Amino acid sequence: MIDLHLIGIGTGNPDHLTRAAAAAMNAADLILLPRKRDATSDLIELRRTLCADVLHGATRVVEFDLPERAASDAYLAAVGDWHDAIAACWARQIATHLPHGGRLALLVWGDPSLYDSSLRIADRLRDRGLAIRVHVVPGITSLQALTAAHAIALNTLAAPVLVTTGRRLRADGWPATADTLAVMLDGDCAFATLDPHGVTIWWGAYLGMPHQALVAGPLAAVSADIVAQRARLRAEHGWIMDTYLLRRSGTGT
Incomplete structure (x- = not known):
């Protein structure tokens, strides 16, 4: 069983991180940090900084390359394919780093419920046959x-x-x-x-x-x-x- 914690981290200010978010990060066995193209390198740097500032236990932090969404006039279809590709990345990281289950955390900009697709991508993990429980830690939007x-x-x-x-x-x-x-x-x-x-x-x-x-x-x-x-x-x-x-x-x- 994977306990997936989607943690809202606010809009870029480390002070937006709640005490509940910090506790969930420290309780995780693994935190996955997505890397995007070089132009947005400061986004991954902020997540690294949050982890360095907050973590004080044995939580592992693993980075992975996030697929890019294809440019297409068929917007919803392109987003659906992109979400499938991200779910596949998550599944590979879980198989590699949490093969026997555990607590996984992902740091989500703002709040996971407002114009973010992490919850929908998590549903795709269930479609892949993974046993998963989803927990949401709300963040500042x-x-x-x-x-x-x-x-x-x-x-x-x-x-x-x-x-x-x-x-x-x-x-x-x-x-x-x-x-x-x-x-x-x-x-x-x-x-x-x-x-x-x-x-x-x-x-x-x-x-x-x-x-x-x-x-x-x-x-x-x-x-x-x-x-x-x-x-x-x-x-x-x-x-x-x-x-x-x-x-x-x-x-x-």
Whole structure:
């Protein structure tokens, strides 16, 4: 039996690691750290730093190369194939390093429940016949870090918030039933396709990290600045993680 602990580690700030997360890391027999392409080497470095700072027992740390997602217009099919490939990597690491079972931990950006696929990939391990129990240690999400950085409330009084993706916002436009949108995974600045009249944006990149960048204001006034700043930061660091909140005016406080 494998006890798989998916540990939310927040958005890049070591102070976001909870006491429960630190305890789960130290209780693990094995922590797997995924390596991506060189441009995102600071992401693996942060995970290494967390392990070095937190671990004080016999927990083993093993790194593995994470498959890259194929570029394809068939987005969902490409993601499905990618998840299959990641599950195969996990299975190989388990067979090599935990052949008789044990406690496995994976460090997940933000929280495993919000626009992260670790839980879905874990299901694929069961499909492969592995006996596995999944445990989730919640982490600080990018939305929490965003609203904290801007010192704003996520929602207006008695009003809902719709969480969506840049892909859906670009394809479908502003949902008719929502006044506040939280937008995740937007690699193409979908906010720039909207009618900016009466819309305020709160944007943040590298939230919680030393090079955190924030922009807020009327969308019409700051949209071009965000697009330019995002491109500059991506070129400078080789990668970017960002998210933003959009709100129509006249929707409360």
